[in-house]
Amino acid sequence: MVFERVMNDAVKAFEVLGVLILIVGGLIALVGCIIELAHGEDASRVFDDVRARLGRAILLGLEILVVADIIRTIVVSPTLSSALTLGLIVVVRIALSFAIDVEVDGVAPWRKAATASSSDPTTRF
Numbered sequence: 001m002v003f004e005r006v007m008n009d010a011v012k013a014f015e016v017l018g019v020l021i022l023i024v025g026g027l028i029a030l031v032g033c034i035i036e037l038a039h040g041e042d043a044s045r046v047f048d049d050v051r052a053r054l055g056r057a058i059l060l061g062l063e064i065l066v067v068a069d070i071i072r073t074i075v076v077s078p079t080l081s082s083a084l085t086l087g088l089i090v091v092v093r094i095a096l097s098f099a100i101d102v103e104v105d106g107v108a109p110w111r112k113a114a115t116a117s118s119s120d121p122t123t124r125f
Helices: 002-038 043-076 080-105 109-119
Strands: none
Touching: 002 043, 043 080, 080 109
C-alpha cells in the first residue's frame, strides 16, 4: 500500500510539473514578446521568437506528462486498457512533437543537419 501511494504521488508530482512547465513557459514567452515589442523590435521576428519559445515549452511539458503516464501505466495500474491508453498517448505526443518541431525550426527533423551544414559558412566541401 505504501508503494502504491508513493507512486501515485510521483505521478501527481510529474503531472503538476508538466502543467507548470506549460503555464510558466507560455507566460515567459508571452511576456518576452511584449517586452521585445515595447522596445521596438521587428514584429515578424518577435512573432517567430514567441512561437519558438512556446513550442519548446509545449514539447518539454509534453515530455514530462508522458513520464507521468508511463509511471501510471507500469507501476500504478498495469492493465491492458492502461497500456493501450499509454500507446495512444505516446503516438499523439510523437505527432505533436513532430509538428511542433517542424513549426519551430521550419524544417523536418531529419533534414536539420543538412540545413545547418549548408548554411554554415565555415563548412568546406
